[in-house]
Amino acid sequence: MTDRRRHHDMGGLPDSEPVPTREHLFEPWEKRVDAIKALLSDDKRNLLTTDEMRRGIEDLGADAYERYNYYERWISSITNTLLQKKVFTVDELGRKMAEIEARQEDKPL
Amino acid sequence: MNQRHEHAMYDVDPLHHHPPQADLEDTRLTHHQVMQMAVAELLIEKNIVSADELRAQIDFMDTITPARGAALVARAWTDAGFKDRLVADSKAAAAEIGLDIGPIPILVMENTAKIHNLIVCTLCSCYPRFLLGIPPDWYKSRSYRRRAINEPRKVLAEFGTEIGHEVELRVHDSTADMRYMVLPMRPQGTGAMDEAALAELVTRDCMVGVALPRP
Amino acid sequence: MSNRFAIGDSVRVRTAFPAGHCRTPFYCRGKTGTVTRYCGDFRNPEELAYGVYDGARSAVYRVRFAQTDLWPDYDGPAHDKCDIEIYEHWLVGEDA
Numbered sequence: 001m002t003d004r005r006r007h008h009d010m011g012g013l014p015d016s017e018p019v020p021t022r023e024h025l026f027e028p029w030e031k032r033v034d035a036i037k038a039l040l041s042d043d044k045r046n047l048l049t050t051d052e053m054r055r056g057i058e059d060l061g062a063d064a065y066e067r068y069n070y071y072e073r074w075i076s077s078i079t080n081t082l083l084q085k086k087v088f089t090v091d092e093l094g095r096k097m098a099e100i101e102a103r104q105e106d107k108p109l
Numbered sequence: 110m111n112q113r114h115e116h117a118m119y120d121v122d123p124l125h126h127h128p129p130q131a132d133l134e135d136t137r138l139t140h141h142q143v144m145q146m147a148v149a150e151l152l153i154e155k156n157i158v159s160a161d162e163l164r165a166q167i168d169f170m171d172t173i174t175p176a177r178g179a180a181l182v183a184r185a186w187t188d189a190g191f192k193d194r195l196v197a198d199s200k201a202a203a204a205e206i207g208l209d210i211g212p213i214p215i216l217v218m219e220n221t222a223k224i225h226n227l228i229v230c231t232l233c234s235c236y237p238r239f240l241l242g243i244p245p246d247w248y249k250s251r252s253y254r255r256r257a258i259n260e261p262r263k264v265l266a267e268f269g270t271e272i273g274h275e276v277e278l279r280v281h282d283s284t285a286d287m288r289y290m291v292l293p294m295r296p297q298g299t300g301a302m303d304e305a306a307l308a309e310l311v312t313r314d315c316m317v318g319v320a321l322p323r324p
Numbered sequence: 325m326s327n328r329f330a331i332g333d334s335v336r337v338r339t340a341f342p343a344g345h346c347r348t349p350f351y352c353r354g355k356t357g358t359v360t361r362y363c364g365d366f367r368n369p370e371e372l373a374y375g376v377y378d379g380a381r382s383a384v385y386r387v388r389f390a391q392t393d394l395w396p397d398y399d400g401p402a403h404d405k406c407d408i409e410i411y412e413h414w415l416v417g418e419d420a
Contacts, residue, residue: 004341005350010251011231011282012259012351012395017252018267023245029142034243035166036149039158046377047157054233055345055373070234070249072141079148085375088151096147104138214363231349258351258406259395277403280391284347285384285409286366 007062008054030071037078047085053077173242177208178290179311181217181240183304186295192219195292203240211239218281219292220318225272227265227280227318228289229257235283237290241313248317258282268319291318298324327383327412333359334418335387337410345373348414352406356418357389363409383412 026034040048056077057064064073083090138146152158181199184206185192195202199217203210215237218226230236231254236244247253257264261280265272272278281289293315299307302324314320329335339354347369365381372379391404398404 006343009232009350010255011229011349013255015252015255019247019253019256019264020250021247023247026243029145031167031170032149032163033145034170035163036145036152036158038166038170039162040152045157049372049377051345051347051369051373052375054369057233058345065251068141070246071145072139075141075145075148079144082148087157088155092151093144093147096151097143100138100143100146100150231351232347258349259391259398261404262400274401277405278391278400279405279407282349282406282408284349285363285369285411287363287384287386287409 006058007065008058033071033075033078037074040078040082047087048078048081052081056080170243173239175241175311175313175316176308177203177210178237178240178313178316179308180206180208181290182292182311182316183308185292186307187304192292199290209239210237213237213239213288214286215240215288215290217290217292218279218318220294222276222294224277224279225318226289226291227257227261227278228283228291229254229280230283231255231258232282232284235288237288237316240288240290241316245313265319268314270320290316292316293318293322296322296324327362327365329359329362329383329385329412329415329417331359331361335359335385335415336418337387338414338416340414342370344370346370348410349408351394352387352389352408352410355389355393357387357393357408359385360388360407361386366411368411368413384409385412385415386410387415 037048037053039045041050053074057073060068060073060076064076068076079093082088083093149158149163153160153163181195181203185195191202191205194205196217196219199215200210218228220226229248234244234249234254236248238244253264258280261278262272283289293311295307296310299310310322310324312320312322315322334356335358336356337348337352337354341353363384363386366384367377367381368379386407387410389406389408390402391398391400391406392402394406
């Protein structure tokens with residue numbers, strides 16, 4: 001029976017936690033993820049539907065909600081869809097990420 | 110990183126001491142932040158998006174705040190004809206006061222003495238983003254998504270909002286192609302206030318239905 | 325488009341459990357409610373989620389349920405309601 005309900009479909013599940021009231025200000029990188037999503041979904045690009053992104057988040061697995069925060073789930077889903085659509089390759093992504101990490105290491109004091 | 114900290118610890122000459130720039134120097138990028146930067150750079154290199162478009166989109170998002178929704182509510186409180194048009198067709202009504210509320214239909218749910226409305230998205234976190242901006246953390250929380258639907262009165266109580274049992278509580282699960290905004294009731298004792306002052310009373314949480322405007 | 329249901333119709337949500345992406349909440353499946361609004365014709369999220377951008381559009385309705393029908397142990401008053409947007413292929417006419 002539990003397999004019948006997909007993990008993201010959580011309305012009415014027992015939960016004794018109060019609704020958390022602490023809020024955080026959105027960080028620049030979170031806004032950039034949001035902006036990437038909006039641009040990829042616009043009429044000019046039409047590369048990513050909201051449903052594709054939701055599906056990608058659901059497919060990260062039930063523990064993604066514990067392991068990743070909101071925009072980490074978004075960028076993971078967006079990236080997977082762009083790979084699947086051959087917008088870029090795994091190799092291109094890997095090299096670019098390594099390049100960015102190297103830039104960080106080299107950052108002067 | 111450690112070396113940098115040692116430098117700060119032992120070399121205390123103020124002339125050579127860097128002022129702290131936490132955003133720039135002290136925080137390592139996380140794996141997902143690196144992924145975000147890589148995706149952005151690849152999209153720009155491949156001419157799918159431009160850096161200007163990205164900046165413009167972020168600037169645009171920054172302009173969308175709950176003040177937009179509050180302006181609609183305040184106008185509806187002071188103009189009954191506008192209220193009727195807002196409930197019937199929010200996009201057209203918003204355009205009357207110069208607001209573009211975006212491509213996704215937003216249904217305005219009017220609170221009355223007999224009905225209180227509450228918005229949730231149990232499946233993800235659908236929200237009237239073109240009207241109120243990015244959804245708050247609590248709206249996206251598991252607790253809200255699980256409980257707002259089947260124990261809404263308890264959830265409202267956590268927000269300090271008591272809805273009498275004589276009032277019908279109507280929860281809207283935002284599952285598909287509409288988005289929702291709650292049109293709260295104008296509080297008592299605000300008869301002398303003008304539209305701008307009224308708009309100040311209308312918080313984001315009032316327009317999701319978890320709070321009531323207070324005079 | 326088809327638009328099979330009218331406002332006021334009694335409808336039941338299909339008792340189905342597809343493994344893929346869909347937008348019909350688990351808690352309303354098999355439950356009966358009343359159509360309160362026709363929202364328009366929209367593409368099917370079950371296709372959009374898998375890259376099918378040119379599928380047929382079909383009607384989306386708002387369906388109102390009594391909370392006490394959805395939750396046997398609902399502790400609020402009997403007049404409390406829950407409104408959900410549901411795609412036509414998930415709905416069956418109750419008098420059919």
